[in-house]
Amino acid sequence: MAAGGYVLLVLLAAAAALLPLLPGVAAGIGLPARLDGPVDWPKVALLAFLHACWESLAQGLPTPCLRLARRVRAWAARLLGRGTRPRASVNEPVRPSANTFLPVLFAGVLMLPPAAAALVALPATLTGAAAAPRLLRRAWNAAQFALAAWPAAALFRLLNGPRLLLGSRYPDALLPALAAVLVFCLVNGVLVAGIRLLAEHCSMAELRRGALSVLGPPAFLHALGGLMVAVLWQGPYGAFAALLALLPLSISAWVFAQGHRERAAHRATVEALVQAVEIKDSYTRGHSERVGRASVLIAGQLGMAGERLRTLHFAGTLHDVGKLGVATELLRRNGPLDEAERRAVEVHPEYGHDLVRGIEFLGEAHAGILHHHERMDGRGYPHGLAGERIPEFARIIAVADAFDSMTSTRSYRRGRPVPEAVAELRRCAGSQFDPVMVEALVTAVDRCGWQPVLPSAEQTDAAVPDIPLGVPEPVSRPAARGVRSPSRGAR
Secondary structure (H helix, E strand, O other): OHHHHHHHHHHHHHHHHOHHHOOOHHHHOOOOHHHOOOOOHHHHHHHHHHHHHHHHHHHOOOOHHHHHHHHHHHHHHHHOOOOOOOOOOOOOOOOOOOOOOHHHHHHHHHHOOHHHHHHHHHHHHHHOOOOHHHHHHHHHHHHHHHHHHHHHHHHHHHOOHHHHHHOOOOOOOHHHHHHHHHHHHHHHHHHHHHHHHHHOOOOHHHHHHHHHHHOOHHHHHHHHHHHHHHHHHOOOOHHHHHHHHOHHHHHHHHHHHHHHHHHHHHHHHHHHHHHHHHHHOHHHOOHHHHHHHHHHHHHHHHOOOHHHHHHHHHHHHOOOHHHHHOOHHHHHOOOOOOHHHHHHHHOHHHHHHHHHOOOHHHOOHHHHHHOOOOOOOOOOOOOOOOHHHOOHHHHHHHHHHHHHHHHEOEOOEOOOOHHHHHHHHHHOEOOOEOHHHHHHHHHHHHHHOOOOEOOOHHHHHOOOOOOOOOOOOOOOOOOOOOOOOOOOOOO
């Protein structure tokens, strides 16, 4: 609710930033003369069009020109009596990235009044997919950049930047431009931090890392590109020279788009494997995603970030993929398993490792999948590793897996409240679980909360028995004091 209200507030603020473009509004609100002035509408239109095109390129989406060509082709086909069916593109990203092609926006900040500079970011919203969630996401992106462009352009004008830039007075003209870029990045960073704080409950450490990335080298590289566009645009060759200056940056945007497509393909691969597991073992539906989320909470508390955090999320989500090699009857049985059946279930980490070891992008996730049922005292499986010999990913997933299992209601036992699950994890810290990972999860759950899975209607009708829960002891070694088995094997 808070995140939705925040997004609505940002959208309304972006709309208010455009009000000075209406006739007489700027004078009515007493806008200083430096922040007002005639708007070069052809320049605004061209910059907005370029921004929409290059942002689509950066996101790996078809440009407006290509979309227009496709629509014309579809209209022609209908006129000729040839029906067309929309096709989903395999190259389309799962979700739009928050990144954008900033040089065009920076050029607008340096060449246009504040309201006109804010307007440049908005038409890109119309180039997105028609689906409501994506359209809202793109509207948010456009609004945040519009709000960042307005104060940046205002500061540039207050520092007399346009006159210095037009007179080619360097390095004096660089100072207002640098100040404008800093304001743009800071406002953008604050807006993004706000939505992440409300929607994702990020820690302050994560927000600080995000702020540093906003002010990092890529932003200043794009700023230099925007300055070069503005200088060339106002030169003797006009917009043509400015477009040529964008060519090298367009290549980098295309490279980014290829990486975005590759990441989207990775997500699709993981989602397909998880769906296959959950179709086979319906009682654990949603368990994989929750373990991935809990693993990320633990890792975030430990300071893990970047590509390694992404790989850990994949590892947590795929930790039970080896169940595809286990007999469906064993996975779905409501009663206890005998020793032979339990051994057959306990081999699932090795099945999972064999299944995904050819997927190169998983990297360190392979070890996490293979060893997530090892114990700190060496009495786990499949290899009986102990202490620090257990890979870090596996120690994280073990805690996340046990926590979600204990707070989830299954067909064979009821879920426990979060405080009881936390108490059980702490009791078994040191023998079964890594104490560092346990405390990281407790801290993260205290900060972000955790919603236990309530029993479904089917489970309620089945009169779910109240059986002690947890993660199983290995049958091949003497039982140790720890979380008691739910008599279902390696669940």
